[in-house]
Structure formats: C-alpha cells, structure tokens
Amino acid sequence: MPVPPRAIVLLSGGLDSATAAAIGRSEGFDLYALTVAYGQRHGCEIESARAVARALGVVRHVELQVDLSAFGGSALTDAIEVPKDRDLEASDIPSTYVPARNTVFLALALAWAETLGAQDIYIGVNALDYSGYPDCRPEFVEAFERLAGLATKAGVEGARLRIHAPLMRMTKAEIIRRGLALGVDYGLTHSCYDPDASGRPCGHCDSCLLRAKGFAEAGVRDPVF
Amino acid sequence: MPVPPRAIVLLSGGLDSATAAAIGRSEGFDLYALTVAYGQRHGCEIESARAVARALGVVRHVELQVDLSAFGGSALTDAIEVPKDRDLEASDIPSTYVPARNTVFLALALAWAETLGAQDIYIGVNALDYSGYPDCRPEFVEAFERLAGLATKAGVEGARLRIHAPLMRMTKAEIIRRGLALGVDYGLTHSCYDPDASGRPCGHCDSCLLRAKGFAEAGVRDPVF
Numbered sequence: 001m002p003v004p005p006r007a008i009v010l011l012s013g014g015l016d017s018a019t020a021a022a023i024g025r026s027e028g029f030d031l032y033a034l035t036v037a038y039g040q041r042h043g044c045e046i047e048s049a050r051a052v053a054r055a056l057g058v059v060r061h062v063e064l065q066v067d068l069s070a071f072g073g074s075a076l077t078d079a080i081e082v083p084k085d086r087d088l089e090a091s092d093i094p095s096t097y098v099p100a101r102n103t104v105f106l107a108l109a110l111a112w113a114e115t116l117g118a119q120d121i122y123i124g125v126n127a128l129d130y131s132g133y134p135d136c137r138p139e140f141v142e143a144f145e146r147l148a149g150l151a152t153k154a155g156v157e158g159a160r161l162r163i164h165a166p167l168m169r170m171t172k173a174e175i176i177r178r179g180l181a182l183g184v185d186y187g188l189t190h191s192c193y194d195p196d197a198s199g200r201p202c203g204h205c206d207s208c209l210l211r212a213k214g215f216a217e218a219g220v221r222d223p224v225f
Numbered sequence: 226m227p228v229p230p231r232a233i234v235l236l237s238g239g240l241d242s243a244t245a246a247a248i249g250r251s252e253g254f255d256l257y258a259l260t261v262a263y264g265q266r267h268g269c270e271i272e273s274a275r276a277v278a279r280a281l282g283v284v285r286h287v288e289l290q291v292d293l294s295a296f297g298g299s300a301l302t303d304a305i306e307v308p309k310d311r312d313l314e315a316s317d318i319p320s321t322y323v324p325a326r327n328t329v330f331l332a333l334a335l336a337w338a339e340t341l342g343a344q345d346i347y348i349g350v351n352a353l354d355y356s357g358y359p360d361c362r363p364e365f366v367e368a369f370e371r372l373a374g375l376a377t378k379a380g381v382e383g384a385r386l387r388i389h390a391p392l393m394r395m396t397k398a399e400i401i402r403r404g405l406a407l408g409v410d411y412g413l414t415h416s417c418y419d420p421d422a423s424g425r426p427c428g429h430c431d432s433c434l435l436r437a438k439g440f441a442e443a444g445v446r447d448p449v450f
Contacts, residue, residue: 066291066333073340093378099339100332103376107325107332108291114324115298134381143375147368151328153318156359 004030007120007164008109011035011061013048015189015211016124016167019179021056023166024122026182031058032116034109038101039069039077044199048190055185064108074098075193082194084204088213093132096193096206102135106144106163113161114152121148122164129172129214131206141165172214180220187223201225229255232345232389233334236260236286238273240414240436241349241392244404246281248391249347251407256283257341259334263326264294264302269424273415280410289333299323300418307419309429313438318357321418321431327360331369331388338386339377346373347389354397354439356431366390397439405445412448426450 007029009021025031033056035049046063053061069077075095076082083094102125109121125136134140145163149155167175179186191211192201201208201224215222232254234246250256258281260274271288278286294302300320301307308319327350334346350361359365370388374380392400404411416436417426426433426449440447 062295064292064295067289068336070287070289071337071340093381097378098336099378100336100376103332103372104329104336107328111293111323111325111329112296115296134378135376137375140372140375143368143372147328147365147372150362150365150368151325151360153322153324153359156318 004028005120006030006032006059006116006118007122008032008034008113008116008118009058009122010105010109010124011049011053012124013045013052013189014124014191014207015179015186015214016126016175018052018056018184018186018189019175019182020122020124020164020166021052021058022179022182022184024120024164025056029120031056032112032118033058033061034112035061035063036105036108037063037065038098038104039067044195045190048188051188055188062112066104066108068098068101068104071099082205084202085209086206088206088209090132093134094206096131097133100135102140103144110148110151110161114154117154119154119159120162120164122166124167125165126167126170126175128169129210138165138168141168171217172210173217176214176218176220185223189224229253230345231255231257231284231341231343232347233257233259233338233341233343234283234347235330235334235349236274236278237349238270238277238414239349239416239432240404240411240439241351241400243277243281243409243411243414244400244407245347245349245389245391246277246283247404247407247409249345249389250281254345256281257337257343258283258286259337260286260288261330261333262288262290263323263329264292269420270415273413276413280413287337291329291333293323293326293329296324307430309427310434311431313431313434318359319431321356322358325360327365328369335373335377335386339379342379344379344384345387345389347391349392350390351392351395351400353394354435363390363393366393396442397435398442401439401443401445410448414449
C-alpha cells in the first residue's frame with residue numbers, strides 16, 4: 001500500500017480550520033496539524049485545537065508559541081475591547097484583525113512542510129462569510145503560494161508547493177454542511193473571540209455572529225449551545 | 226523638525242544584518258530591531274544582537290522566541306553536525322539551511338511593521354557571498370514585497386510596503402567597507418554557526434569562511450579575532 005502524502009494543516013480550534021482539515025484528510029493526506037499560540041485572549045481555542053486534532057487522527061500536532069502581542073495592535077491580543085453586534089456587511093477592517101497573522105501562520109507551516117518533505121498546506125480562510133481581513137482573500141493565498149515556490153529548497157528543485165484554501169468560496173452554511181458530511185464534531189470547536197472565564201462564547205462578537213448565521217442557514221443546531 | 230519614518234530591521238547579531246541596519250539608519254529611518262530566537266545552536270548571536278542594537282541607538286529592540294527546532298531539519302537547530310571547510314563555490318544547499326527561515330522572519334517583521342504603521346523593512350540578505358540558500362535571492366525578496374502589499378490593511382489601503390535588501394548585490398568585502406564607513410563596530414557582531422562554549426568562532430563553518438574572506442579582501446583586520 002502506498003504511503004499517503006503529507007499535508008500541514010493550520011488548526012486554530014475553530015469551525016473553519018476543523019473543516020479544512022477534514023477536507024484535507026478526505027483528499028488523501030496524512031495530516032500534520034500546526035496550532036500557533038500567538039498570545040490570543042481566547043486561549044480556550046488551543047484546547048479545542050487539541051480535541052479537534054485528536055478527533056481527526058492527525059499524525060502529529062505541534063503547538064508553537066509565537067507571542068504576537070509583543071508587537072501589540074489587535075483586540076485579539078491586547079486590552080482593546082472586542083467589538084460586539086457589529087454590522088457584518090460593514091466594509092472596514094475591524095479591531096480584531098491581527099496584523100499579518102495569516103502570513104506568519106503560513107510561513108511557519110511552510111517551514112514545517114519543507115522539513116517533512118510535504119508539498120501541501122491547508123488553511124481555513126474564507127472570503128465570503130468573514131470579517132474583511134486582507135489576508136483571507138484569494139489573491140493573498142495565490143501570492144503566498146508563489147512565494148513558497150521561491151522561498152524553499154523544494155521549490156527551487158522544481159516541486160510545486162500548494163496552499164489549499166478549500167473554504168475560500170463557501171458560505172458558512174456550506175462549510176458546516178460539508179464538515180458534517182465528513183464527520184466533523186463541531187461540539188469540539190471554539191469560535192468566540194471573547195469567551196467568559198469558563199470558555200462560554202459571548203454570542204455577540206463577529207465570530208459568534210458568523211457561526212450562528214451559518215448554523216441557522218444550514219438548518220442545524222450548533223452543538224456548542 | 227519632522228518625525229523620521231520608522232523601519233523594522235531584522236537583526237541577527239551577525240555582520241550582514243548590522244550593516245543593513247546601519248544603512249537603514251543612514252537612509253533616515255528610526256529603527257525598530259527584531260531578533261528572532263528560533264532555537265539556533267549559536268545562541269551568542271542573540272547577545273551580539275543586543276549589543277549591536279544598543280550601538281545603533283534603535284528605538285526599540287524586540288526579541289521574539291519562535292522555536293523552529295520543533296520542526297527539526299537543520300544543522301543550525303538540531304544535533305546535525307555543522308559542515309566545516311566546505312567548498313563555498315559548491316552549488317548544493319548545505320545542511321545549515323533552516324527551512325523557510327527568512328519567510329518566517331519577514332512575516333514577523335511585517336506583523337510589527339503593520340502595528341507600528343511602518344512601511345519599510347530592512348533585511349541583510351545577500352546573493353553573492355552566501356551559502357546558496359533559496360530565501361536569499363532577489364526573486365524571493367520581490368515575491369515577499371508583493372505578498373506584503375496583499376497581506377496587510379496598509380497595503381489594501383494603498384500604502385507601498387518595501388522590503389529593503391541593501392546588501393543583495395554586494396560582496397562581503399564591499400559590505401564590510403560600507404559598514405566601517407557608517408561606523409559599524411564589527412567587534413560586537415557574531416557570525417559563527419558553531420562557536421565553542423565561550424562563544425569563540427570555530428573559523429571553519431561557511432559563515433566563518435565567508436567572514437574571513439570578506440575581511441581579507443577588504444584589507445581590514447577582523448576585530449573579533
């Protein structure tokens with residue numbers, strides 16, 4: 001039996017990355033999950049990432065500390081208030097944006113991919129039901145893929161490095177339906193930017209609002225509530 | 226008097242990054258120095274980075290821990306032997322290559338730049354007297370600059386993010402002459418990949434050989450020896 005190819009999957013503990021990982025597995029990859037602890041206030045994400053990694057049967061799960069709060073500048077890492085009940089159609093980039101976060105995450109995933117000899121990276125970014133972050137758009141993912149080919153020994157030697165963003169054009173409801181079809185247990189995931197001390201979601205931040213909208217449109221009950 | 230613009234400079238503690246930083250300062254920037262402790266065996270680099278940052282009068286120096294040795298795969302982070310007295314004209318990529326290192330460094334610098342409102346990043350990569358690493362070539366730096374414009378709020382809003390690699394086309398001797406003209410104290414820098422316990426350079430790794438060649442060609446005594 002041939003050995004399955006390896007893929008790195010960026011696993012935050014949220015709904016999107018759990019689904020992207022399940023898609024990667026369904027596409028025939030052995031999964032190597034990377035969770036970056038970047039100083040986020042919602043640290044219970046990390047525990048969810050562990051539970052999701054276990055449920056997915058990943059080969060290895062690396063948790064890497066990278067304290068982006070040393071730079072400051074985001075409601076997710078600083079003492080800035082997380083906005084509540086925001087208009088999700090608003091075109092501005094909200095204060096929850098973490099500068100260059102997905103660039104940092106993909107760079108770290110690329111480092112691991114090259115070490116493992118993997119040519120595939122999965123990331124759960126989405127350009128439809130999202131908060132308007134610049135590093136969630138298809139042109140960003142394409143530019144990173146191009147960079148990856150130039151940045152690495154494998155790329156120089158002719159390998160094609162691929163950044164898979166399978167959720168890019170899906171609505172939140174489509175993501176949830178796809179994940180359920182692949183057996184994702186969304187009860188293990190955590191989405192809220194501003195949970196209480198016991199990890200209970202606030203229900204009012206962008207991430208809670210998008211999640212609620214997705215489950216409502218999918219016609220499914222969110223197991224977390 | 227107008228406030229000088231800000232630039233992030235990646236400062237390793239080595240000769241090249243100290244020179245790139247001095248060039249950035251001479252080009253009118255207030256410097257914000259970023260040193261990444263990535264699990265390198267030659268930890269005395271970090272102490273050199275501190276001394277260089279002080280000597281340059283940087284506004285702030287951030288040391289960030291990012292343990293790339295969690296991924297393995299390089300003689301600089303693992304128990305793999307550092308090659309000695311290697312032919313510097315050889316075309317292969319040596320075992321001291323750290324997968325995707327400069328991609329990770331630039332991603333972190335970009336995160337800080339965006340937080341500070343800086344549009345300029347200095348990196349001391351060099352494509353002449355170097356070890357053949359893929360992420361030291363001009364096409365890599367150009368691809369990262371393109372990515373930076375797409376990855377960030379500033380880029381989306383029309384700012385031009387610039388990755389400055391002022392040493393790209395310089396020989397090691399030219400770098401040293403330029404640095405000396407700008408007042409760089411190379412006695413503070415550390416280049417060796419495999420120093421002894423007291424921090425003394427081995428004299429035989431790629432980095433020591435390139436440094437020795439540079440000082441010899443510049444006709445200057447290396448203050449470290």
